[in-house]
Amino acid sequence: MEFQAIVELVKNKFPQTEIEFEKNLVIAKDDLIPFVEFIRNTPELHIDVLDLLTAADHPAENQIHMVYGFHSYRLAHYLIVKVKLDRKNPSIATLTHWWESANWTEREVYDLMGVNFEGHPDQRRILTPPDFVGHGLRKDYERPGFFVKKPDFK
Amino acid sequence: MSHDTQIKKEPSNLSSKQFRTDSPLIDQIPGRKRQILRESPESELKMEEFLLNVGPQHPSTHGVLRLVVALEGEVIKRCDPDLGYLHRTFEKISESRSYQQIVPFTDRMDYLGSMNANWGVAVAVEKLAKIEVPERAEYLRVIVSELNRIASHLMWMGAFGADIGAVTAFLYGFRERELILDMFEEICGSRLTYGYIRVGGVAEDITPKFDKLVREFLDILPAKLEDYHNLITGNPIFLERTRGVGAITLEEAISYGVTGPMLKACGMPWDLRKEEPYSVYPKFDFDIPVYYNGDCFDRFRVRMDEMVESAKIVIQALDGLPEGDYKVKKLARNIKPPVGDVYVRQEAPRGEYGVYMESDGSTKPNRVKYRTPSFSNLSILPLMTVGWKIADLVAILGSVDIVLGDVDR
Amino acid sequence: MEILLFGIIGVVVLFSVIALNALILVYMERKVSAWMQSRLGPNRVGPFGLFQTTADIVKLILKENIRNDQSDKVIYFLAPILAFVAPFAAFVTVPIANTIGIRDLDMGAVYIFALGSSVIFSIIWAGYGSNSRYALIGAMRSAAQMVSYEVPMITAVLGVFLIAGSLSMREIVTMQANQTWFIVYQPLGFILFLIAGTAEANRAPFDLPEAESELVAGFHTEYTGLKFAFFFLGEYAAMLVSCCLIVLLFLGGWLVPFVDNSIIPAWIHITVFMIKVYLMIFLMMWFRWTFPRMRVDHLMGFGWKVLLPLAFINLVATGAVVLILK
């Protein structure tokens, strides 16, 4: 399905949607869950899989961009959707109830970017040790000079 | 092939196109249902849970993976992977390097499929900066990446054999992989971390010796594969250990974002080289192996068949190699792409490899995300292993074909 | 006193023979596996790497003995000794030629099985004493495996005893000299005994107790140095016992086929015996480097559902035939 047609379809339903770089959809934070339900259930979109879930830090705009990549095996199209979050207290609904793949990817984003996923069943650090301080992929993350604490492997 | 005689032959090599035109694709697939009776109601009367720490130092975790396994007798009740032992913050480092400098990190991520890993980054940068790559370079990229796929699967086959106790297969897999490594050594001087595919083309042109090596190798490959099938596939113990073991359904696989051979083993004829063709893949004739049971054995068969298909591509590409430059002649030392982002997806040996790259207009990317196949493929492990024996854990883990560098990045 | 002296000499000789054999076997295993895997194998230490195993032994002896903090000292210490002593003691009744052998017991075969069953204890001790979960699982598996496979093994060999009418090794071989090798009468028994014997010696594809891909090294995960060497030695001694048993019971022991054995000198008998034993060992190595490892439930199922019924069928059929021929 052509991108333009998708945009029209989505805009009908979610008027707040914006377009970025002529290929990405940017939706409002509160629209995420309805949007996910919409793209999963609409036959014209038929999204099957949450392929990409990551976040990018934009300190200049004081935002953290959540980046979602949705993919449809049936219709073979790809949709990149962004959600812009407040950098101070980033928080967004979890997608684990729709896709199991969101589980680990959200944990990773939580670990490295510090985004809180509301309703995530198991929000732990995944790549860094449990006692790690800070979130590594933030632009303002500063490396501590040395390990302060002995990691407690349990 | 010998292994087909024992197993009901499903329709393989289905062109995925034929599914898409008529109706939604997944609905068409003759699927396979599984019921997991995880625990019966009276489960409060149970034996003591026995926690076993598999890894991070363990012969079969393929690196530094730690699995916390709750056992009941020999049966796995829970399996909780603990990642991050090989986390080397490549995404963070990439943000502080110029675009060309990113490429070598990807070598260290998926160290068994370095060529493919390089390629994704190169394409991402090329797309961001709108660089046109000469056709010869594309052909060379296809050749080396497919060779790398063969090498990776050979290595995997050996390791999988070793995982279920057939140590000899391990050595056999390595023996043939060695030939491919020789070829790579010939063109880029390196045997593991190549950095061969670069922004704007490839590092060096191929040599006649490389051509000769490749052709020789492709000549002997079918016979060698036959050998492997004789050694492994026909063995009843192997079949017992793999058939039906760690089976997942297509729905589960899709929900967990599983890609690559694991997805093909579940019955989905999905391959980015066919479905969203990139580079010069549309010019080649090859098939996508598909099997339907989603178990270890089907994953094995998919990979074995993929090697044959890759060999087909390589020989076609080598025969049709156009003359011309192997790289963009004039490339800025510091590329400054315009503001924007790009997401590139490619079919790596382990599955879908994606590079998400954001440019803020400077010489360094603002954000690079590697969507690695091993990470999402590993995420289904807890589901796959429940109810199986501890020995199956190793087989299942082996069948996932993880590279810890790829998981932890 | 003379008996005592003779016994001591015998034990010393036996020990050195077994130790030497183990050295050779380790070297052989590495060479065989290398040969099967199209590589060279040990080739640096000494000519053709002949001293590689010696060097390894030296290394093992010199290595530090590490003991797990929480392990049970006494049991941890005793396990490798028993593991070696039991198969070692089993050699007492193994005759290697018509007149050569330490002692011929009336119930020689049963004695060997009894000692074989006490090896299980060493493994259990190792598993319990190491205070390691891998070791514990390995020990449990091993115990279950050996208990299970002992039953078909003994049942399979009962056919031979029925035909021979004796439990003494020497008499069994003498019977084979008079008639023919028992493998001819007992082909099924031979196959069953070979399989069960491989399992008893914890060799691939039945090497679950030490399945390195799952359990690191099974029951001897936590052992280092000399203690580990003892386990190693014990394993090879057990394999040797198994193969000696197979040769004695089924393959005519030291007998040379197609000739009158009464005129053949003892050293030829010994050589023939050793050749046969080494052929069987080679067969076991071949198994090891060809087959994948079985899963534990398949293994138990195989033992109880396939081997045991077959062994019983073999026994009953043999008994019936012996009865009829009488």
Add this chain to the structure above:
Amino acid sequence: MEIGIYHYLVLSFILFAIGMVGVMVRRSVILMLISIEILFNSINLTAVAFNRFLYPEQVTGQVFVIFIMTVAAAEAAVGLAIVMSVYKNFKNLEIGGLNTLKN
């Protein structure tokens, strides 16, 4: 001193007494089973000793010992199966806790 039947009998009685105490006082069911094995073995020793010293030309005592061993094996198998079953149901192997027989 010549070793006669009394030596063996006294040894056997001592073992029997030890086994008896074990059966009666240990709290663990498995230990009870172990003690019962000791009891069996003391009887075995008696049987063999009688056989050897009173009627050496017969093998009745030894045959009896074989039967006792068989019975002991059966007993161990069933007993331990019961132990497993009990453990699954009560999470406890202390005989004192297992007084549901009372009800």
Add this chain to the structure above:
Amino acid sequence: MNPTYYELAWLIPALPLFSFIFTVLFTQKYRDLTAFISVAVVVASFYLSIRVTMEMLAGAGSAQMLNIQWIPLGKALNVSVGVFLDPLSVMMLIVVTTVTMLVHIYSLGYMKHEDGKSRFFSYLSLFTFSMLGLVLSDNMLQMFIFWELVGLCSYLLIGYYYTKKTAADAAKKAFSVTRAGDLGFFMAVVICWGYFGTFNFAEIQTLYGETTEFLARIFPFLIFFGAMGKSGQFPLHIWLPDAMEGPTPVSALIHAATMVVAGIFLVARAIMIFAQTPDTMLWVAYIGGFTALFSATIAVAQHDIKRILAFSTLSQLGYMMLALGIGGSIGLSNTSNGHAGSDLALMGQTAGTFHLFTHAFFKALLFLGAGSVIHAMHTNNIWEMGGLKSKMKITVWTFIIGTIALSGIPPFAGFWSKDEILALCMEVGTVHGYILFGVALAGAFLTAFYMFRLCLVAFWGKTPASAHPHESEFSMTFPLIVLATLSVFAGLIGNHDIAHTLNITSYAAFLNPEWNHEAVFHLSIAGISVLVAGLGIVSAFVLYAKRPAEWTSEAHDPLRAKLGKLYTHLENKWYIDEVWSWILNNILFRIAAGCAWFDRHIVDGSVDLVGFMTTRFGLVLQPVQSGKLQNYILVVFVGLLFVLGFLYMKVPGILAQMIQ
């Protein structure tokens, strides 16, 4: 003469048993393999039986082969398991193996597309085994075991289509009704043990003559009760027509050669015991005669092709019983009409079993033919058939041969055997003989009538538009041809003169070689019987020969108008089923309810009372029981210690004496 095949006689039943075990265990998945094994095994059994027969004909005589001590209880009882070969059992062997073999072959075609083919053939093998075992039994206990096995097999096979309710019900009915008869047999077995201490027929025969105990005297009656159940004699015949719910080959097997003739065989085997009590024999004769006539009347007004055949079977079984009974009704020591009682008994045995022999062939033929027809028409109702004679030539003409044979037209098999029975009735010369002669004659008339009614209605006329009948395949027609041949010629050996002419052993001489009487043949009696049968055929032709096309259901039966209300009675089988269900509902169930009441209130009540008392008493003693095992051990141990210590103190030396 070296009777080598006698040695192998045990293989005859053992082979089907082997086939059953093997197919059940190993080849359930492979339908064709199972069928092949079963058929091959039965063919082997057949071959062995033939060889055994040939040896017997060559003069090997009766023999007890393979005598295995089974329950050696010393003087009290010795039960052996063995194979007993005498002319009677060898004759049965031939009948059973021939018919089962042909049925097996037939089933290859008939059951071709059934899902449960493996199961079917396994059961067939078991059935064959049971019947052969029954025939070869050398004592009553062994026979009883096989007897029950036959019952079980019939249950399994009748209920083959177990998803169909009627089939399941029929199976249950067959099982329970025959079981009622088996009760008699079982009592006979028990009496045997109790009074005679042996199960051997010959020994029983002698001992029976000496006994005067009442229970022992009714022993033959009890055996006959068992035979009644199995052979479907009135009033225990009700299971047999319902047994048609099984697959047709099974019906053929049950009706021709196996199950139902078991009763006849039993009585024939025990004929000399029976003959010592003429009263019982008279009972047998009258019940047989009544069944013969009674079932024939019912058969006249039936519409289901298999049911007609079933009632015909009942009728013919009645004939056999009649023959057996009337022959022995004089008593061994008496004479009548110039014949010694024992001779008459043997004549009865000869006539009855000879009818069994011939009947097996043509009845199997008729059933298999009916199966072929049903296979082609997909209906059982004769009124929905028609015009088959041009479409299914082999089936129809073989069927007609069977019909003629059954009707008793010379020189077909049925004529000779039936005639022998009629002649026997006259030979006996008592009033009962004459009465039964009349009964038999009436039966013969009806038989001819209903059989030709069946043929005319089903095969003549026009084919219904909806059906497309076609000839069955070779595996189904082949048995028909073989059986038709046998139906034509098998009877010839019954006549002494013809046998003599052909230079073969006549049946009577075969059955009782040392007995020099021959079966009687009176031309006048033969003439009467042929006349009567011809009358039946003619009346059938009068009524049905011109079957108009519009007669498509049983309502159009011209006989209905002729017989009026009687027809309805016949159609409803004289309401015997209803009578039985009334008896069950109103008598048996009430008795059962009374028993239940007694059990619930008196028996349970007393038990409850004891329980109540015990609880009360237990409450007093409760504190003693701690529930702790070790406590009990300690108490017992200390108690023992006290006893021993007391003895030790008070009675010095007693312990030492005790343990010595």
Add this chain to the structure above:
Amino acid sequence: MGHAVAFYVFGILAVALALATILHKNIFKSATFMAGMLFCLAALFITLDAEFLAVVQVLVYIGAITMLIVFAIMLTTRINDETRQKFNSQLWISSLATLGFLSLIISVVLRGGWGGVVTESGSLPPDMLGAIGTALLSDFILAFDVVSILLLVALIGALHIAKQDDRKLYVQESFVDDESSAVKNHVKETEEMHV
């Protein structure tokens, strides 16, 4: 002389090991001690000229029965739990009673006396093994059969008891041959998921 030494060494060892068995806190070690005691008894059997029994003792008792017990221990208890009480409340009374019993029976036996009967130098059967086999299959054939049946019953019973409340933790698989039903199921499930 040798006989006496062997008797005293193994006898005292056996008693010590038996005491250790019932007194040791650690059940696993108890089982190990029991194995040692059984081994000592095997040695005592040899002093009584019952070599076959000795071997069978090792094979059956140590190799099988003790193994079973060790298995049960490992599968059930926490071996190293030091907090539990070893003995129940009837320790002393039981010990006293047993001591009384011991003294009683020893005094009885010693006083009773087989002095006249003891034939120290009776002749052993030349072929002990054969004699045992013959006895087993002739005089004791009934007992032999009964014991075989007992073993079988025990085996089945043990399996049944240990198996009876086994939880159903396994993966059930079924291949769906019918494509349409698979598709239908999938569609249904996805719909449910969306709702």
